[in-house]
Amino acid sequence: MNDSETDSAPGGIDPAVRAELTRLRDSIDNIDAAVVHMLAERFKCTQQVGRLKAEHDLPPADPAREARQIARLRGLAESAKLDPAFAEKLLNFIIAEVIRHHERIAEGTQTGDEGTGE
Numbered sequence: 791m792n793d794s795e796t797d798s799a800p801g802g803i804d805p806a807v808r809a810e811l812t813r814l815r816d817s818i819d820n821i822d823a824a825v826v827h828m829l830a831e832r833f834k835c836t837q838q839v840g841r842l843k844a845e846h847d848l849p850p851a852d853p854a855r856e857a858r859q860i861a862r863l864r865g866l867a868e869s870a871k872l873d874p875a876f877a878e879k880l881l882n883f884i885i886a887e888v889i890r891h892h893e894r895i896a897e898g899t900q901t902g903d904e905g906t907g908e
């Protein structure tokens with residue numbers, strides 16, 4: 791249910807429920823903003839890694855490094871009571887995008903700045 795659907799709930803919404811919902815959604819919005827900023831910083835680093843690899847003829851993907859990251863992240867997720875399978879899927883999704891960037895940097899079709907706001 792989105793905001794407008796909540797607003798048009800039959801019979802109106804209890805003001806206390808509305809206040810609690812707004813408080814929680816404010817936090818969700820802050821967390822989403824933090825996630826975007828953290829991802830932007832991560833991509834700035836990985837673009838630099840991509841340029842370094844291209845300059846030194848290193849392969850775009852490093853499966854051994856990825857395996858270590860996944861094992862570490864699954865452990866962190868368990869401690870944080872987050873589903874480790876979800877954490878792994880999320881990391882794999884991000885890494886796949888990074889490898890795509892690295893391949894484009896190696897092909898010389900990208901400077902490494904795309905998506906970083908540089």
Ligand SMILES: C=C(O[C@@H]1C=C(C(=O)O)C=C[C@H]1O)C(=O)O
Nearest residue numbers: 836839850851852855856885888
């Ligand atoms: C960033 C790197 O390149 C790739 C992307 C990774 C990542 O996004 O964490 C990890 C390993 C590599 O497959 C790297 O080698 O460190």
